[in-house]
Amino acid sequence: MSSTTESPRHVEPMDDQEAGEWAVYFDDRPPEDLLEWAFQRYHPRLAIVTSFQVDTLVLLDMAWRIQPQVRVITVDTGRLPQETYDLMEEVQQRYGIALEVLFPDTRQVEAMVRKHGINLFRTSVPLRLLCCHVRKVVPLQRALQQLDAWITGLRRDQWATRANIRKVEIDHDHGGILKLNPLADWTEEEVWHYAREQNVPIHKLYAHGYKSIGCAPCTRPVQPGEDSRSGRWWWEVNAPKECGMHCPIETGGFEHEVQAILGNATDLTLGNGK
């Protein structure tokens, strides 16, 4: 990571009440207002966390116009489609930024694969959750520990459990840092409209019918008329509700499910890896 991550906290993290009032203030204001406020207060201990869905790229485009040194963090899980790596290069060239690419802990991945197989995610729901946890969530948690605030692409129109999200929240799942959801009140249509107008780099797999971008073996195109939920982990039976598409690390939902279903089992790979 760049040396900027070493900079001290320059803002004492706000509490829920203050965050709640700011959320009301920004609720019907444009995303750029919130981004500008956030950069003034939190840069460089502020970052966009992206898996290269269109939403966070639109946010990157907006943020870059306000602060060309915007930090962008992503995780290379080791199972990403080539199109994602191509897009990483395109984004770096377009905005002149150095993406901060995080990788999973090799010992954890090795221990997990040794114990459960290379394609463990097809075996059972708990093992798929373990794979997500080790390859994606742990590295992201590590990144968030270095931040005072992070920016997500969550939108209320994506799912019922996201209908209540606020634009400014305290992220109690991640050390009480600030979580900003500037596109909360945008629709999918508006996001795509902005992306086209501003010629934002777009992941190539969208053109092939993908509704969400993730690891190669776990995402696929959605056929016309099909539920977008069929684009992720379509083989699973008895998976937790909403965890197919709607409880990523951004909402905290994933970690709650993992903790409830796997408990301390996530630590096993640590012990075995040593």
Add this chain to the structure above:
Amino acid sequence: MSHEIEQGQSQASSAARTSRPERPVTWDEVRKRNFVERIKHERFPYELEQDWQRLAATPYEAIPEEDMLRLQWFGLYHDKPKVGFMMMRIKLPNGLLSPAKLRAIGEISRTFGRSYGEITTRQDIQLHWIRISDLPQIMDRLRAAGLSTKGGCGDVLRNITGCPVAGVSREELFDTTPVVLEAHRLFSGNPHYSNLPRKHKWSISACPYHCNAPEIHDVALVGTVQDGAPGFAVWVGGGLSTVPRIAKSLGVFVPMAEALDVPRAILEIWSSDLKYRMSRAKARFKFMVDDYGPEQIREKIEHHLGRKLSDLKTNPRPIGRTDHMGVHPQKQPGKVYIGVPVFPGILEADQMLALADLAEELGADIRLTREQNLILAHVPQERADEARARLRDQARLDGQVNPIRGHSIGCTGEPHCNFSVGETKHKLVEVVDHLEQQFGSAIADLRLYLDGCPHACGQHWVGDIGIQGTTLSTPQGKTEAYDVLLRGGLGLSAAIGKAVLRRIPSSELKYVLERLVRAWLDNRAPNEPIQSFFNRLTDERIQEIARGQNGSAVAPQASG
């Protein structure tokens, strides 16, 4: 804060922006932006009522996520993890239960749940571990017992709360039970009032202590007597969650006979204004009160009703605070009510059944309290001692415990709640055990309200000490932690507490609280409440105390 927001405003106007067309406030736009409004529109949740058999026969895998959301309208909420076990909230207006109803709940929890239930801050009972496949049988049993879960969760009028000793208290101004029950009959589960912009909470009481916390309700009818006539002041716009508000008085007096006209008008005005459906973050009625202020809200109500409302001469103030625990003579001669702490708000099935038997034999009824306790009412005075002994021996409910156990609150939290980030009820027990060992009866009047997340089901914003779960990042990873709020309160000094201490590691919480309580007990003016003690200390001083850096003693004299 407000100054900063004004600065934010000037920044916003000066910066270049991508243009965004003005959003029309129409149903189309609402449904485009608000997922829950879309789901309600596609199929209104109450229609699931015709579908219990089909739902029960459907494998969990095949039940659409949309229907899981609609089940909220029947008081059913997914527990964690979301693999098919539900929390079921049974609505009990004013917290009133007959022995037969409590027995039915105990039996349902034993047959279909895991033999326990929780008393909630809205005077409901919640069961966990409920399977959708059992719903037809459960709903039949509830109906047969005269119970309902309809409107327990979702965008509806939630359980109407009140003073648990309404109708029996010698101190109450008048009995509000008929008003609560009439409101429940008219509005609860009524489809016409069950597609609100968001949840909506009423409390109706004439308790002179305001034990029902009217100041944190969307709408509270606060009993008063004006010119000899019993009636209500109307307080509006209170609520907690992440944007807490203390309710404001509309300045009107509503006579008994017209008591429900104003709340009904509010429901109609608020739920027909699409502005409050565009964003669920600003959908609660309190935001409408923020936008218009109580004077304009009053004008809107008067316009809606087509008549002027009477002015309120004196805003009712509580005479103190109480949790109605202990033995008290009733207004009915020869009868007493007995309040017992149920700490931390969990009743096992065998306790429910024993209570039902005991109450039945005594000719008593059962009332649940906001602070998650239980009251037996209409106990014959001469059997009061016997009743207390049997409560202790047969239902394991001991009235002799330190009163702090009666008026401390812990939310559902771990392991069930999808929002909580830490231990709640168990943590509360740990903390109270510790404080009791240190301070004994000196902390009898203290109210600890503990929540696992900012949603504040456990009302942490207004406890003497509020405690809210969060996490703390350490080099070893994230650990459970708690924010500690001080200066909050209800009643005469109603105020939203401030998180003066942030992210205290879970293992240190009880020691931090011990230092705070010790500083208060050692340095307060005679009988000075904890709220006013911490009001006269700076945040920095309180943080020093919490760290154990006592330095110079805190002056007992209030500094103004």
